[in-house]
Amino acid sequence: MSERIFIGVAWPYADGPLHLGHIAGAYLPPDIFARYHRIKGNEVLMVSGSDQHGTPITIKAEQEGKTPGEIATQYHQQFLDSWQRLGISFDLFTNTSTANHAEVSCDVFLTLLHKGYIYKATVSQPYCSHCQRFLSDRYIEGTCPYCSSSGARGDQCDECGKPINTVELVDPRCRLCSTTPQFKDSEHFFLKLTAFEDRLLDWVRKQTHWRPNVLNFTTRYLEQGLKDRAITRDIEWGIPVPLDGFGDKCLYVWFEAVIGYLSATKEWAKSGGDEERWRSFWQGEVKSYYFIGKDNIPFHTIIWPAMLMGYNDNLNLPYDVPANEFLTIEGRKLSTSRNWAVWLPDYLSRYDPDPLRYLLSINMPETGDTDFSWHEFVRRNNDELVATYGNLVHRVLTFVYRNFDGCVPTHSNYDVLCKYMDDLSVDMYKLNLNIDESTANMIEAAKEAFRSIDMNLSQCHFKQAIMWAMHLAQDTNRYLDEKSPWKVIKEDRQAAADSLYIALCMISHLKTMLSPFLPFSSQKLHKLLGFKGNVEDDGWQPHIPLPGQKLLSPEPLFTKLDEWLVEEETSRLGQIHG
Ligand SMILES: [Zn+2]
Numbered sequence: 001m002s003e004r005i006f007i008g009v010a011w012p013y014a015d016g017p018l019h020l021g022h023i024a025g026a027y028l029p030p031d032i033f034a035r036y037h038r039i040k041g042n043e044v045l046m047v048s049g050s051d052q053h054g055t056p057i058t059i060k061a062e063q064e065g066k067t068p069g070e071i072a073t074q075y076h077q078q079f080l081d082s083w084q085r086l087g088i089s090f091d092l093f094t095n096t097s098t099a100n101h102a103e104v105s106c107d108v109f110l111t112l113l114h115k116g117y118i119y120k121a122t123v124s125q126p127y128c129s130h131c132q133r134f135l136s137d138r139y140i141e142g143t144c145p146y147c148s149s150s151g152a153r154g155d156q157c158d159e160c161g162k163p164i165n166t167v168e169l170v171d172p173r174c175r176l177c178s179t180t181p182q183f184k185d186s187e188h189f190f191l192k193l194t195a196f197e198d199r200l201l202d203w204v205r206k207q208t209h210w211r212p213n214v215l216n217f218t219t220r221y222l223e224q225g226l227k228d229r230a231i232t233r234d235i236e237w238g239i240p241v242p243l244d245g246f247g248d249k250c251l252y253v254w255f256e257a258v259i260g261y262l263s264a265t266k267e268w269a270k271s272g273g274d275e276e277r278w279r280s281f282w283q284g285e286v287k288s289y290y291f292i293g294k295d296n297i298p299f300h301t302i303i304w305p306a307m308l309m310g311y312n313d314n315l316n317l318p319y320d321v322p323a324n325e326f327l328t329i330e331g332r333k334l335s336t337s338r339n340w341a342v343w344l345p346d347y348l349s350r351y352d353p354d355p356l357r358y359l360l361s362i363n364m365p366e367t368g369d370t371d372f373s374w375h376e377f378v379r380r381n382n383d384e385l386v387a388t389y390g391n392l393v394h395r396v397l398t399f400v401y402r403n404f405d406g407c408v409p410t411h412s413n414y415d416v417l418c419k420y421m422d423d424l425s426v427d428m429y430k431l432n433l434n435i436d437e438s439t440a441n442m443i444e445a446a447k448e449a450f451r452s453i454d455m456n457l458s459q460c461h462f463k464q465a466i467m468w469a470m471h472l473a474q475d476t477n478r479y480l481d482e483k484s485p486w487k488v489i490k491e492d493r494q495a496a497a498d499s500l501y502i503a504l505c506m507i508s509h510l511k512t513m514l515s516p517f518l519p520f521s522s523q524k525l526h527k528l529l530g531f532k533g534n535v536e537d538d539g540w541q542p543h544i545p546l547p548g549q550k551l552l553s554p555e556p557l558f559t560k561l562d563e564w565l566v567e568e569e570t571s572r573l574g575q576i577h578g
């Protein structure tokens with residue numbers, strides 16, 4: 001029975017290129033998850049888009065002497081290019097500048113207003129007398145009232161991850177000129193989060209399947225009590241407040257950006273010709289997953305659920321929010337301003353996508369921060385991808401290709417074997433299977449890997465899942481060393497064919513198991529093994545090659561990397577270019 005899965009992915013700000021922290025935190029995990037569910041035959045919708053409003057964009061535009069729209073379009077195009085080259089398989093990656101997004105956002109705003117969940121209040125807003133403007137969130141810096149970190153912004157503290165109301169900031173300064181802002185009255189709209197406190201707590205306490213970091217953070221946050229939050233700003237770049245007399249104010253970017261999950265689904269439905277189809281991913285039997293970095297947790301476990309509760313009771317709340325921790329770079333906290341980051345477009349201009357996908361999967365910051373280093377990148381590529389998996393594939397395919405006329409050999413017990421391999425639940429001891437113990441163990445290991453990867457992926461345990469696949473590759477190497485078909489073939493051609501056939505089956509299993517993680521090399525292996533179409537078309541099951549199946553001329557799946565790149569790449573870190 002197929003499931004329906006909605007995957008919402010954090011909306012990147014279109015104010016700069018993506019870096020590996022983004023990818024490990026919020027973009028690779030949902031792609032693995034989406035590919036896994038698609039190959040299982042489930043219905044998947046994965047959406048996101050670039051967040052084009054708000055002060056990050058206007059600040060960047062001012063710095064570069066461009067319009068905010070030019071900046072937003074430039075990075076949106078770059079994101080699309082990066083997704084394609086890294087293989088991040090969105091069903092729709094849109095942006096917040098569309099008319100559809102403005103329409104849906106205004107509908108949510110007006111509905112919440114009519115229902116009394118949004119109210120108007122006069123607030124004193126920071127105003128820079130030197131710059132002669134109201135200073136919204138990111139134009140103010142100061143000290144965090146919660147953790148006393150000095151680099152907090154007017155909207156959030158990156159150090160402790162807590163959202164901040166600008167007035168709470170200690171020692172506020174204008175970002176542009178360092179003047180201490182004055183406060184001036186301005187009329188704004190507020191989201192009545194306090195009205196949802198009890199409902200949210202009831203709901204969150206039932207989410208025992210959430211990752212402990214997400215559940216604990218959210219529960220603690222709720223127990224401390226919520227505060228109503230301003231949802232409009234004195235800013236020109238954004239979606240104007242849809243009420244007369246407020247034309248000089250816009251919806252606060254965080255408020256409209258989270259609505260993107262819903263508006264993107266509506267856009268996807270419209271572009272598919274069935275406007276009402278968005279409902280199939282928001283109502284009824286569908287599980288909604290939101291993939292984000294840990295700095296985004298409260299927006300997805302508290303604020304967005306509150307907005308949904310208030311807007312329309314019939315829309316699904318998040319089923320899971322598998323937020324990742326952070327990726328450090330060479331042992332230090334990633335910093336874009338200090339250029340202590342590995343930029344995705346740079347990476348993709350020099351290396352293949354799968355080695356990065358591999359490293360970030362097996363070293364994913366799921367339960368704690370993890371580190372990226374170029375040394376580790378080279379080591380994992382050479383010792384694991386190339387030596388364990390790639391060489392296994394290459395030596396089997398080359399040997400078979402040369403010694404069996406470029407075709408898959410026939411196993412002496414093929415009929416019974418395929419009955420057994422085809423069905424994960426068949427107990428081999430009930431079949432009259434004439435195979436030796438190490439072959440039986442090999443097949444059992446493959447079945448266990450399939451089951452374990454399945455279970456781990458369904459629970460968003462990506463690191464565990466890919467480790468199971470790599471163990472199977474190691475087991476297959478050991479099996480081949482023991483069987484030594486390259487020696488055996490001289491005396492007993494059929495015995496060599498039998499062990500090689502088993503090895504080909506294992507390789508074929510590996511291309512399926514690894515396809516959510518390593519889509520490019522899995523597809524390549526699919527073709528090398530002589531299969532037609534796409535690797536994901538064959539489903540999540542042991543998929544064994546037919547005896548006589550024609551192989552393609554073997555090519556290595558991965559390339560060994562030179563140690564010298566470590567020094568070269570590391571020296572780029574922290575360099576600021578004019
Ligand atoms: Zn100023």
Ligand SMILES: [Zn+2]
Pocket residue numbers: 144145146147148149152157158159160161162
């Ligand atoms: Zn803080």
